[in-house]
Amino acid sequence: MKTRKSSAVNSKTESLLTEAERRLRREYGQPRHHNPTDPLDDLVFLVLSRMTQEVKYVRTYEAIREALPSWELVMDAPHESVEDLIRDAGLAPTKTRQLREMLREIERREEKLDLARLREMSDPEVQDYLTSLPGVSAKTARCVMLYALGRDVCPVDTHVWRVMHRLGLGAEGAWTERRALAVEAQIPPGIRASLHVTFVAHGRATCLARRPRCGECVLEDLCPRKGGEARTE
Numbered sequence: 001m002k003t004r005k006s007s008a009v010n011s012k013t014e015s016l017l018t019e020a021e022r023r024l025r026r027e028y029g030q031p032r033h034h035n036p037t038d039p040l041d042d043l044v045f046l047v048l049s050r051m052t053q054e055v056k057y058v059r060t061y062e063a064i065r066e067a068l069p070s071w072e073l074v075m076d077a078p079h080e081s082v083e084d085l086i087r088d089a090g091l092a093p094t095k096t097r098q099l100r101e102m103l104r105e106i107e108r109r110e111e112k113l114d115l116a117r118l119r120e121m122s123d124p125e126v127q128d129y130l131t132s133l134p135g136v137s138a139k140t141a142r143c144v145m146l147y148a149l150g151r152d153v154c155p156v157d158t159h160v161w162r163v164m165h166r167l168g169l170g171a172e173g174a175w176t177e178r179r180a181l182a183v184e185a186q187i188p189p190g191i192r193a194s195l196h197v198t199f200v201a202h203g204r205a206t207c208l209a210r211r212p213r214c215g216e217c218v219l220e221d222l223c224p225r226k227g228g229e230a231r232t233e
Helices: 011-028 039-049 054-067 071-076 079-085 092-110 116-120 123-131 138-147 158-166 177-184 192-205
Strands: none
Touching: 011 192, 039 054, 039 071, 039 092, 039 116, 039 138, 054 079, 071 092, 079 092, 116 123, 123 138, 138 177, 138 192, 158 177, 158 192
16 A cells, blocks of 8 residues: 655655665664553553663663563552662652553553553544543654554654754754654655654664764765765665
8 A cells, every 4th residue: 555645745855854764774674672562561661761761761661560560560559669660760759650640540441451442543543542641742652653553653752853953854942742743744654663763773873962973874975964965876
C-alpha cells in the first residue's frame, strides 16, 4: 500500500529528510533504544526515562521489574518502597506518584492493568487516551505509539529537535509540545518512525548537544552550518 504524502511537507524538505533517513538507517539500522514492545510496559519505561540518562533509566526499569514483577505489585506496594527502587532514575517522588496514579487510572478504565486495547484504536484515539492519563505528555504518547504499537510517527524529543535544527528545518527556540508537533508535521509519512529512532541514535553518538562530531557525521554535506545542501547519491 502506498502512503499518501502530506501536503504540509515541501519538496526540498522531503528530499533532505528522505536522504538523511536513508543514510542514518544504513549507519545505525533501526534501534529500539531498549523500549519494550508491550504498550503498558513501554509507558512505564518512558515515565522512568524522563530527565535522566539512558543507562540510569534502563537500569531502573530492570530493577523494578525484578523486585516487583507485576504492575499490580507496583501499584499496591508502599509508596516509599517504589520510590527507593526508582531513585536512581531521578525525580523519584514525582515519578512514583505519577506512575501509581497512572496505573490506578488504567485499572479503573480497563478493569485490569493492560493496554492491549490500544492496538485496535486509531492514532488520534490512542493519543487522546494516553494523554488523558496522569502525567502522560503528547511526546510520551507518541513514543508508545511508535515503539509498542508500530505507528508511523516521529516523537520529537531533544535529539530529534537538535538534528532537525542543525539541518535548518525550523526547530527554533525552546522545545515545547506545540513546536515539537509542528516539526513532526514537516516529516514525510512513511519515514517518520525510522527517522525518530535513527535521529535519536545519531544525536547520542555524533550530533551531540556540545562538541558535535561533525567530521564523523554522515550528514555533514547536508548540514547548512557546514555549507551543505541536500543531495542524493
